[in-house]
Structures are given as C-alpha cells and as structure tokens.
Amino acid sequence: MDNPLIVTIDGPAGVGKSTMAKQLARHLSIPYLDTGAMFRAIAWTLGAGAWEWDTAQIQARLDEMHFGLSGIGEDSVLSLNSVPIGEEIRTEEVGMWASNFATLPVVRTFLKAAQQELGTRFSLVAEGRDMGTVIFPDAPYKFFLDASVEERANRRYRQLKEMGAPADLVVLTEQIAKRDHQDRNRAVAPLVAAQSAVTIDTTTMDKTQVLAALKDGVA
Numbered sequence: 001m002d003n004p005l006i007v008t009i010d011g012p013a014g015v016g017k018s019t020m021a022k023q024l025a026r027h028l029s030i031p032y033l034d035t036g037a038m039f040r041a042i043a044w045t046l047g048a049g050a051w052e053w054d055t056a057q058i059q060a061r062l063d064e065m066h067f068g069l070s071g072i073g074e075d076s077v078l079s080l081n082s083v084p085i086g087e088e089i090r091t092e093e094v095g096m097w098a099s100n101f102a103t104l105p106v107v108r109t110f111l112k113a114a115q116q117e118l119g120t121r122f123s124l125v126a127e128g129r130d131m132g133t134v135i136f137p138d139a140p141y142k143f144f145l146d147a148s149v150e151e152r153a154n155r156r157y158r159q160l161k162e163m164g165a166p167a168d169l170v171v172l173t174e175q176i177a178k179r180d181h182q183d184r185n186r187a188v189a190p191l192v193a194a195q196s197a198v199t200i201d202t203t204t205m206d207k208t209q210v211l212a213a214l215k216d217g218v219a
C-alpha cells in the first residue's frame with residue numbers, strides 16, 4: 001500500500017485505548033491494531049514463567065509465530081498463526097504476564113518487526129505503549145491517553161461487572177499500579193508520551209468526549 005495512514009494511541013493500562021482506537025478506526029474506515037493483544041497472545045501461548053527461559057528458547061518459539069490482521073474498526077481481527085486471538089487473553093493476570101514478556105528485548109524486537117510490517121500493508125490506528133515513540137515515530141497523528149490509577153481501576157471494575165466476571169476494586173487498583181510501574185520503568189521502550197503526541201487526560205471525560213477530541217486531532 002502506498003503511504004498508509006498511521007495514527008498512534010499510547011497510554012497506561014486500563015485507560016480505554018482499545019475502545020477509543022476501535023471507534024477512531026471505524027471513523028477513518030481503517031483497521032485498528034491492538035499491540036497489547038500481541039504481547040498477551042505470546043504470554044498466553046508460552047505460559048506463566050516462560051519469560052525466564054533462555055533467550056534462544058524464546059526466540060525459537062517466536063520464530064513459529066505469525067500475526068495477521070483483517071477487518072476495519074471494531075471488526076478488526078488480529079490472528080496468531082491464522083487463529084483469531086480470543087477473549088482468554090483479557091484477564092489482568094495475563095496482562096501481567098504480557099508486561100513481564102514486554103521487558104525482554106527478544107520479544108520487543110520480534111514484535112517491533114511484526115508491527116512495522118503490518119504498518120506497511122495497512123493504514124492503522126495502532127494502540128499500545130511505544131507506538132508513537134519506537135514503532136511508528138513518523139506517524140502524522142500521535143495521542144497519549146492518561147487517567148488516574150483510581151479512575152482506570154474503576155473503569156475496569158465496571159467493565160468486569162458488566163461482563164458478569166468477578167472483580168475486586170482494591171485488587172484491581174493494586175494490579176494496575178504494579179503494571180504501570182513495570183511498563184514505565186523497563187529499560188527497553190518504556191511507556192512515555194512521544195514528544196509530538198497530543199496528551200489527553202481522560203480522568204473526568206466520558207467516552208464521547210474523548211472520541212470527539214481524537215476525531216478533532218485527525219481532522
């Protein structure tokens with residue numbers, strides 16, 4: 001594809017990046033790329049504790065993995081080895097495993113290549129932690145979404161309750177704070193706003209307001 005359009009959305013866990021990325025991608029009629037799902041899928045496939053394996057052993061397993069993308073907006077489907085990635089990766093526990101794998105250069109290098117390759121084939125709203133800083137530094141539109149830990153834990157709590165899943169607000173707050181700390185302080189590609197990113201503090205905003213701000217930003 002000639003000159004795909006890349007929009008990046010970075011930010012901490014639970015800030016609503018996926019929801020917003022899907023809707024912005026729908027507005028632009030392009031796919032959205034959930035890069036957290038790529039880290040989660042690797043974590044889910046290799047399993048708890050595998051982040052402590054030898055680098056060569058992890059590399060050998062990564063070499064067997066291929067990510068695909070199809071669809072537009074909220075209908076975008078990310079697949080691993082032709083199998084759509086499902087809801088099983090969406091627990092806070094798998095999120096923490098993903099965060100552990102995300103500290104490993106071998107995993108980041110592998111996913112960087114996979115993400116950039118998708119960005120040559122598709123226009124994307126790409127969301128994650130290092131989209132605007134490392135993966136797509138030349139993207140014309142970059143956003144950084146933020147919100148307080150308490151508000152993010154509340155949002156996650158409400159989401160789990162709506163799904164009928166068990167949820168404990170105190171535990172969720174601790175888990176999100178722990179993951180933030182690890183994502184912001186790792187040596188490779190830590191979570192930080194790109195210099196040219198528009199930062200939106202969503203703590204007191206509803207989804208409609210955030211989406212309106214994003215649409216304005218790409219208009």
Ligand code: DC
Binds near residue numbers: 014039096129179
């Ligand atoms: O966005 P998420 O909660 O699904 O991401 C899961 C973990 O993956 C997150 O805690 C850190 C890691 N991650 C990353 O390091 N870089 C990205 N671009 C996306 C996710």
